[in-house]
Amino acid sequence: MRTYKETFAQLNHPALIPFFVIGDPDFDTSLEIVKAAIDGGADILELGIAFSDPIADGPTIQKADIRALNAGITVEKAKDFIAKVKAYKDIPIGLLMYYNLIFQYGAEKFFADFAKAGTNSVLIADLSIDDVDEIYTPARKAGLDTVFMVTPNTETERAKKIAEKCTGFIYTVSLLGVTGGRDTLSDMIKPLISKLKSITDVPVCVGFGVSKPEHAVELAKAGADGVIIGSRIVKIIEDNLNNKVLIAKEVTKFIKEFKTALS
Amino acid sequence: MKNSGRFGQFGGFYVPEVLIPALEEMENAFYKFYKDEKFTSELDVLYKDYAGRPTPLYYATRFSELVGFKVYIKREDLLHGGAHKVNNCLGQGLLAKYMGKTKLIAETGAGQHGLATSMIGALFGMQTKIFMGAIDVDRQSVNVHKMRLCGAEVISVKGGTETLKDAINEALRYWTANVADTFYLFGTACGPHPYPVIVKHFQSCIGIEARRQCLEKIGKLPDIVTACVGGGSNAIGIFSAFVQDKNVKLVGVEPAGKGIETGKHAAPLNAGKVGILHGTKMYLMQNKEGQILDTESISAGLDYPGVGPEHCYLKDINRAQYVAVKDEDVLNIFDIFTKCEGILPALESSHSLAWVYSQKGKLPVDTTVVVNLSGRGDKDVDIVERNSK
Numbered sequence: 321m322r323t324y325k326e327t328f329a330q331l332n333h334p335a336l337i338p339f340f341v342i343g344d345p346d347f348d349t350s351l352e353i354v355k356a357a358i359d360g361g362a363d364i365l366e367l368g369i370a371f372s373d374p375i376a377d378g379p380t381i382q383k384a385d386i387r388a389l390n391a392g393i394t395v396e397k398a399k400d401f402i403a404k405v406k407a408y409k410d411i412p413i414g415l416l417m418y419y420n421l422i423f424q425y426g427a428e429k430f431f432a433d434f435a436k437a438g439t440n441s442v443l444i445a446d447l448s449i450d451d452v453d454e455i456y457t458p459a460r461k462a463g464l465d466t467v468f469m470v471t472p473n474t475e476t477e478r479a480k481k482i483a484e485k486c487t488g489f490i491y492t493v494s495l496l497g498v499t500g501g502r503d504t505l506s507d508m509i510k511p512l513i514s515k516l517k518s519i520t521d522v523p524v525c526v527g528f529g530v531s532k533p534e535h536a537v538e539l540a541k542a543g544a545d546g547v548i549i550g551s552r553i554v555k556i557i558e559d560n561l562n563n564k565v566l567i568a569k570e571v572t573k574f575i576k577e578f579k580t581a582l583s
Numbered sequence: 584m585k586n587s588g589r590f591g592q593f594g595g596f597y598v599p600e601v602l603i604p605a606l607e608e609m610e611n612a613f614y615k616f617y618k619d620e621k622f623t624s625e626l627d628v629l630y631k632d633y634a635g636r637p638t639p640l641y642y643a644t645r646f647s648e649l650v651g652f653k654v655y656i657k658r659e660d661l662l663h664g665g666a667h668k669v670n671n672c673l674g675q676g677l678l679a680k681y682m683g684k685t686k687l688i689a690e691t692g693a694g695q696h697g698l699a700t701s702m703i704g705a706l707f708g709m710q711t712k713i714f715m716g717a718i719d720v721d722r723q724s725v726n727v728h729k730m731r732l733c734g735a736e737v738i739s740v741k742g743g744t745e746t747l748k749d750a751i752n753e754a755l756r757y758w759t760a761n762v763a764d765t766f767y768l769f770g771t772a773c774g775p776h777p778y779p780v781i782v783k784h785f786q787s788c789i790g791i792e793a794r795r796q797c798l799e800k801i802g803k804l805p806d807i808v809t810a811c812v813g814g815g816s817n818a819i820g821i822f823s824a825f826v827q828d829k830n831v832k833l834v835g836v837e838p839a840g841k842g843i844e845t846g847k848h849a850a851p852l853n854a855g856k857v858g859i860l861h862g863t864k865m866y867l868m869q870n871k872e873g874q875i876l877d878t879e880s881i882s883a884g885l886d887y888p889g890v891g892p893e894h895c896y897l898k899d900i901n902r903a904q905y906v907a908v909k910d911e912d913v914l915n916i917f918d919i920f921t922k923c924e925g926i927l928p929a930l931e932s933s934h935s936l937a938w939v940y941s942q943k944g945k946l947p948v949d950t951t952v953v954v955n956l957s958g959r960g961d962k963d964v965d966i967v968e969r970n971s972k
């Protein structure tokens with residue numbers, strides 16, 4: 321199974337990491353969309369399992385969660401989804417989700433089952449480094465890499481502690497706020513990338529608000545090792561719900577634009 | 584963070600990284616000021632002259648006759664604003680002032696916490712935003728008007744269940760983007776650490792007074808202390824003074840809505856499972872996978888799928904007992920109690936009265952029960968009217 325390490329080592333540009341909510345707008349369409357993102361040149365996938373109360377997400381991803389839940393997504397089905405993506409292509413997959421779903425499944429079993437399905441890491445939006453003990457050992461035991469978030473208001477000493485616990489990459493939040501497309505990059509992100517680069521060798525991947533190829537280019541110049549595009553790409557699904565066939569084509573096109581800009 | 588914020592396995596601070604510095608700042612400020620002489624004397628004056636503390640402990644003669652044992656009422660309904668919420672808002676508001684914050688945000692269900700926050704926003708000259716589920720805006724419209732009159736902005740939260748849970752989601756999202764200058768004045772003894780500790784501290788005046796008043800008035804401690812439980816702030820406020828008194832039975836009353844067996848309720852301590860939401864580990868209403876379930880209760884202030892971590896702990900160690908009463912019994916007691924005593928109880932508080940009424944004829948005549956009447960029912964007259972046949 322392809323690892324983050326191999327992926328980052330082989331790329332001569334920042335990794336292109338689109339985010340989707342598994343099962344949005346429904347299981348089959350979602351799978352086609354994710355395949356289309358792979359075809360367009362995604363290097364890593366960040367996938368969300370829908371939660372009823374996503375407090376770290378803005379309206380776009382909230383709506384995607386609701387669509388996926390209404391279409392019947394479950395944790396079990398999400399696992400099958402990952403296996404199906406892996407069968408299409410061996411591409412690293414990071415999960416991004418909320419803690420309660422893992423807690424109910426049982427952390428140890430969750431990590432083991434999802435590692436087996438082809439997951440590389442599980443980032444929990446509402447679990448900080450302070451509670452790392454609840455998940456680190458079972459995640460590592462299952463063979464997963466670990467990923468935690470750093471935000472622009474994270475103190476340097478704390479950022480160091482977080483970096484030490486990240487074996488995959490550091491999910492670097494570009495701004496103070498929830499997920500959502502933005503017109504311009506926050507001015508907090510460049511200093512944050514520099515700070516992280518000075519304290520760790522772990523790849524720095526930037527997410528939240530990344531919406532345009534220009535943003536990706538700017539982040540590449542600032543030293544980012546990966547760019548995560550969330551709400552802007554999920555918006556393509558929202559905008560084309562009455563023409564689902566079109567979504568996959570639009571997603572491929574959108575990813576290619578980023579790829580071209582970064583290459 | 585200085586402390587883990589745990590009550591046994593419950594509590595903690597399960598929040599996105601971006602909120603950690605804000606919670607840390609709040610924890611630091613709380614421990615710096617909560618025993619500070621200037622802070623406490625300023626708060627004491629506000630409790631007394633602004634809120635109207637101490638509140639009386641009233642012997643409900645006619646209601647006692649009706650149920651066949653002695654019922655004392657802790658009159659939090661007499662406080663400025665009409666509920667216990669002002670205790671916490673004065674405490675946290677003063678903390679915000681000492682921290683140099685200029686903006687307040689809060690969630691609200693019944694509108695009582697929103698109103699109390701709006702009052703304090705006006706009092707301290709702070710810009711105030713209140714998040715409230717669209718359904719609650721509708722069913723508690725009187726309070727919405729009052730909040731706006733105090734100068735607060737009320738944001739009606741659409742989507743989700745459009746009740747307290749969604750108001751908290753939206754307030755947390757807003758806070759995430761505005762952590763630097765905004766103080767989130769959380770309304771109940773729930774949510775991430777340090778809130779359960781802070782809210783309990785500022786509500787503990789209820790229990791401290793009630794315990795003293797019992798000794799003065801009755802010459803002994805009560806046999807039972809009861810309170811309604813939404814997030815748990817009025818209950819922990821009164822329970823906390825009696826927890827060490829092993830002979831005092833503590834009874835928390837949750838909303839059974841249409842009935843526990845129907846699933847249409849908001850009683851996680853009676854029918855929930857341990858889980859994580861809004862930053863804390865607690866009993867939670869959820870499906871098998873961990874998705875949060877819709878709740879139902881006639882009282883907006885109790886309509887929440889979770890409950891404060893300390894109550895979860897008190898339940899697990901068997902120090903407190905948690906029961907649930909149905910909407911129909913709540914409406915019934917609202918009518919009975921009002922006609923008996925000429926006091927309109929909030930629908931939230933009516934839950935504890937309904938439990939007391941359910942004990943009619945079952946307890947020895949010399950039993951003394953203290954009911955925390957957390958708020959007045961003025962805000963509920965429309966709902967009661969709409970629901971009376």
Ligand SMILES: Cc1ncc(COP(=O)(O)O)c(C=O)c1O
Nearest residue numbers: 695813814815816817884931958
């Ligand atoms: C009068 C009254 N009592 C009780 C509650 C429930 O909150 P808690 O459980 O925090 O006391 C509310 C909440 O709005 C309320 O308005």
